[in-house]
Amino acid sequence: MNRARLFLFGGMTLAVAALPAHGAEWYGNVTAQSRLFDKTSSSADQKRSYTSLSFESTFYHQSNSGRDLFAVTPFVRVDEHDAERTHADLRELTWVRVNDDSEWRLGLRKVFWGMTEGVHLVDVINQTDLVENVDGEDKLGQPMINLSLVREWGIVDLFILPYFRERTFPASDGRPRTVLPVATELAQYESSDQENHVDYAIRWVHSIGDWDVGLSWFKGTNRDPLLQPGLNGAGQPVLVPLYKQMEQFGVDLQATKGDWLWKLEVIDRDTRSTHYTAAAGGFEYTFIGLFDTQADLGVIAEYLYDERGVSAPTPTQDDILIGLRWTLNDTQSTEALVGVILDRGSDARMLSLEASRRLGQDWKVALEARWFTDQPTGDPLYPNRDDDFVQVELSRYF
Amino acid sequence: MKLRSLLVLLTLLPLSIAAQTPAERGLAIAQESDRRDIGFTDSQADMVMTLKNRQGEESVRDLRVKVLEVQGDGDKSLTIFDEPRDVKGTALLTFAHGADPDDQWLYLPALKRVKRIASKNKSGPFMGSEFAFEDIGSQEVEKYTYKYVRDEAVDGKQAFLIERYPVDENSGYTRQEVWMDQAEYIPLKIVYYDRKNELLKTLVFSDYQQYLGKHWRAGKMHMENHQTGKSTLLEWKNYRFRTGVDAGDFNQNALKRAR
Numbered sequence: 001m002n003r004a005r006l007f008l009f010g011g012m013t014l015a016v017a018a019l020p021a022h023g024a025e026w027y028g029n030v031t032a033q034s035r036l037f038d039k040t041s042s043s044a045d046q047k048r049s050y051t052s053l054s055f056e057s058t059f060y061h062q063s064n065s066g067r068d069l070f071a072v073t074p075f076v077r078v079d080e081h082d083a084e085r086t087h088a089d090l091r092e093l094t095w096v097r098v099n100d101d102s103e104w105r106l107g108l109r110k111v112f113w114g115m116t117e118g119v120h121l122v123d124v125i126n127q128t129d130l131v132e133n134v135d136g137e138d139k140l141g142q143p144m145i146n147l148s149l150v151r152e153w154g155i156v157d158l159f160i161l162p163y164f165r166e167r168t169f170p171a172s173d174g175r176p177r178t179v180l181p182v183a184t185e186l187a188q189y190e191s192s193d194q195e196n197h198v199d200y201a202i203r204w205v206h207s208i209g210d211w212d213v214g215l216s217w218f219k220g221t222n223r224d225p226l227l228q229p230g231l232n233g234a235g236q237p238v239l240v241p242l243y244k245q246m247e248q249f250g251v252d253l254q255a256t257k258g259d260w261l262w263k264l265e266v267i268d269r270d271t272r273s274t275h276y277t278a279a280a281g282g283f284e285y286t287f288i289g290l291f292d293t294q295a296d297l298g299v300i301a302e303y304l305y306d307e308r309g310v311s312a313p314t315p316t317q318d319d320i321l322i323g324l325r326w327t328l329n330d331t332q333s334t335e336a337l338v339g340v341i342l343d344r345g346s347d348a349r350m351l352s353l354e355a356s357r358r359l360g361q362d363w364k365v366a367l368e369a370r371w372f373t374d375q376p377t378g379d380p381l382y383p384n385r386d387d388d389f390v391q392v393e394l395s396r397y398f
Numbered sequence: 399m400k401l402r403s404l405l406v407l408l409t410l411l412p413l414s415i416a417a418q419t420p421a422e423r424g425l426a427i428a429q430e431s432d433r434r435d436i437g438f439t440d441s442q443a444d445m446v447m448t449l450k451n452r453q454g455e456e457s458v459r460d461l462r463v464k465v466l467e468v469q470g471d472g473d474k475s476l477t478i479f480d481e482p483r484d485v486k487g488t489a490l491l492t493f494a495h496g497a498d499p500d501d502q503w504l505y506l507p508a509l510k511r512v513k514r515i516a517s518k519n520k521s522g523p524f525m526g527s528e529f530a531f532e533d534i535g536s537q538e539v540e541k542y543t544y545k546y547v548r549d550e551a552v553d554g555k556q557a558f559l560i561e562r563y564p565v566d567e568n569s570g571y572t573r574q575e576v577w578m579d580q581a582e583y584i585p586l587k588i589v590y591y592d593r594k595n596e597l598l599k600t601l602v603f604s605d606y607q608q609y610l611g612k613h614w615r616a617g618k619m620h621m622e623n624h625q626t627g628k629s630t631l632l633e634w635k636n637y638r639f640r641t642g643v644d645a646g647d648f649n650q651n652a653l654k655r656a657r
Contacts, residue, residue: 025657027486058487060657069655096655103651112511137509148651155650205650207501212514256514258499286516288568294523331449331457331526333485361457364484397483 028057028073031395037175038388045173052079056091069096073141077132082174084184085131091141103148108141111159113203113216115254115263116280118302118321118341119314122250122265124218125159125201131168134176134370134384135352140165154206161199164221167241176387182227183238189221190244190272197221197245214252222246222271226313246271259286263302276307282321298325300339310345315380318344332358347374350381366393424544424560431583432539438613440466443637449527452627457482459525465536466648472496473536474648478656479525489656491648492517494536497565505653512650521570528599528621528630530570533590541565542574549580552587556580571598582606584614592625599623609639 035050054077061070073092079085094107111125125142132138145160169182191197199220206213225241232238248269255262264281282302290297300323304316323339336355343349351373356366368391375382418426447459460481466474472494479488487507494500502517520532532541542562550559557577564571575589585603592598605617619632646652 027483029484098655100646103655110510112509150646150649150651207514207650254514256516259516261514261516289521289570296522329523329526331451333526358482358484361482362484395484397486 024059024061026057026059027398028055029395029397030055031393033391033393035175035389035391037386038390039386041175041386043172046175046177047081047173050079050081050085050175052077052085054078058092067098069098070094071096079174082131082171084169084171085174087131087168089129089140091139093141101150103146103150105144105146105148108143109146110139110141111144111146113214113250113252114265115212115214115252116265116282116302117263117284117300117323118282118304118319118339119265119280119316121267121278121280122214122216122252124216124223124248124250125161127165127167127223129168131170131174140168154204157201157203157205159199159201159203161201161220162196164195164197164199164243166195166243167223167225169241176384176389178227178239179383180229180237180239183230183232183240186230186232186238186240187225188240188242190242191221195221210256212254212256214250216250216252217248218250219247220245222269224313244271244273259288260284261286274308278306278308280304284325286325294329296325296327296329298327299323300325304341310378313380315343315348315350316341320344334358343379346376346379348376348379348381349373362397364393364395364397366395367391368393420546421544423546424562425539427546427558427560427578427583428539428542428544428562431578431585434583435613436467438467438610439640440464440643441609441613441615441637441639442641442643443615444635446633446635447525447527447529448631448633450629450631459527464643464647466643466645472500472538474645475536476648476652476656487657489653491650491653492535493648494538496538496540499566500535503650503653505656507657510654512653520566520568528623528626528628529632532564532566532569532571533601533621547575550577552577555586557586582614584616597624607637609637613639 031054033052033054037048040048056073056075058071058073062068071092071094073090074088075091076088077085090108091110092108094105094109097104113123114120126139127142128136129138129140130136142161142165143163147158149156166184166187169184170177172181197220201216201218203214203216222244225243227239228242230238230240246269248267250265250267253264261284263283266277266279268277280302282300284298284300286296286298288296300321302321304319304321306312306314306317309317320342321339323337326336328334334357339352341350351371353369356364358364369389371388372381372384375385442464445461445463449457458481462478462480464476468474475492477490479485489505491503492500500517502515504513504515506513521530524531524534542564545561547559547561550557557579560576560578562574562576570593571590572593572595573591576585577587579586584606587603588601589597590599599621601619601621603616603619606614607617608614615634615637617634620629622629
């Protein structure tokens with residue numbers, strides 16, 4: 001992102017902040033983040049420590065007795081080294097009209113579909129903001145027209161997605177990244193409409209007793225690019241993202257049986273070159289009031305499958321996720337989640353730790369760590385074998 | 399068949415007239431309290447929660463609660479969090495069901511994710527406060543069995559003292575003592591006993607106000623934990639009734655747009 005755009009964006013954010021506050025709300029956070037890597041990279045561009053500052057805020061207004069809702073959520077991050085990670089996005093710029101049994105939702109929005117914790121297979125509407133985090137949980141705002149219909153037999157969402165957004169990737173000095181940097185400026189598309197290809201999606205969700213069920217269909221540009229070796233303008237080797245067309249059917253299920261949550265996601269994805277099934281399923285069991293304290297301990301186990309096997313561009317094709325979620329239920333909302341993803345075909349393991357705690361009324365500290373161990377050559381995570389890191393964040397909420 | 403039911407009736411009749419057992423009387427008081435609040439249709443209110451630890455340090459939570467009365471089942475409610483700011487926009491949708499476990503969905507605004515949560519977790523603390531989920535949830539008659547103990551005044555107000563025993567085995571309590579105002583059938587005080595039947599908490603209701611000429615709501619609810627020395631004060635403000643909300647304001651779409 002160049003400096004002029006960043007300033008323009010900053011100006012817009014300030015303009016939003018200066019809007020009259022009648023019947024409106026304004027809230028958000030400023031976060032300082034530091035990422036420390038355990039080992040020196042073999043690439044001279046990459047550093048051992050990255051510090052960045054981010055700002056996210058929502059301006060929210062409702063009128064017409066709550067029938068019209070307007071929200072805008074700008075986000076910006078400035079990174080010490082990685083020019084691609086210094087970026088801004090409108091996570092949300094939306095207008096919602098609420099009717100008795102339907103809702104119209106227009107603009108840039110974020111949508112989440114699915115149930116499982118290890119992977120989010122059915123969740124295909126928003127593009128991943130990969131420079132934010134390697135876990136792919138951060139998403140870019142997606143332009144959409146969404147009609148939501150509420151019926152006795154469930155909620156049906158119809159989507160028209162008129163514009164496609166490319167995945168973000170770290171620059172050559174960013175970390176962690178792919179072996180070769182990704183040249184986003186060279187992105188290629190299967191469709192001649194490129195990013196203007198209009199995508200469509202339908203989703204139905206319903207709760208029947210203990211069961212929550214979702215069915216979804218999507219037709220349009222695959223959010224996951226294929227990364228192909230190529231050369232950039234300076235003749236250096238890079239990876240070039242290729243966005244193909246796809247059609248996907250998805251099912252997601254959760255059965256809530258006492259302290260057990262049983263979860264399943266299955267997709268059938270069809271592209272011109274491949275047609276495959278992927279699935280994730282398992283459970284989360286919670287020990288309530290562990291050892292007579294107020295704390296809860298959740299045990300998560302999921303099996304992650306991809307029909308494409310070792311040729312899948314994803315690291316999870318025949319893997320087991322084991323996780324522990326520790327919730328203290330204290331005044332500071334202290335919680336921690338540790339997880340390990342074990343590859344059944346090799347000794348590759350990916351460990352992660354996420355923990356957070358509120359400080360006082362308006363501050364929060366968060367810790368995150370990832371370890372990549374015993375990745376064999378050819379594993380999608382092999383390039384990250386030296387990228388173990390610890391990340392500390394301090395946020396001020398307002 | 400007819401004769402048999404008549405005989406059953408005849409054997410029961412004198413008993414209920416002659417003497418109500420303590421269990422029957424306790425249940426009757428709970429049912430009367432429930433009956434008197436029927437017909438509020440829906441309500442909305444703002445809540446400020448002040449948590450105090452043993453050292454006297456305070457932290458504050460702000461939330462808003464919408465309730466829809468459901469005939470023949472437990473009420474539906476939507477709770478929206480405003481403070482602390484890091485949980486701003488988080489919302490909880492609850493469908494209460496008499497003696498059966500409630501259905502609960504939590505909305506996490508940062509991920510835009512709706513999660514169905516295990517509602518058996520009723521003994522857990524609500525937002526780190528001294529109130530458990532089961533203390534602030536819809537108090538359906540079927541959630542307890544009852545026993546009338548005696549008449550006993552609270553702060554000069556005539557009250558029935560009844561004991562109630564949670565039906566759900568996952569409750570954090572063996573029993574609760576409830577002082578129910580004799581004139582209005584509203585709770586004045588509740589004492590909670592933990593799973594070991596030891597004194598755990600005392601809840602005192604105050605600043606009651608009547609709405610629509612019928613429905614009493616406490617302005618303040620003060621919960622003191624005798625085992626930890628911590629306390630939580632709930633202050634209810636801006637109560638509104640019959641605001642015109644309907645079932646459409648208590649589904650996943652409503653949960654996602656609540657903020």
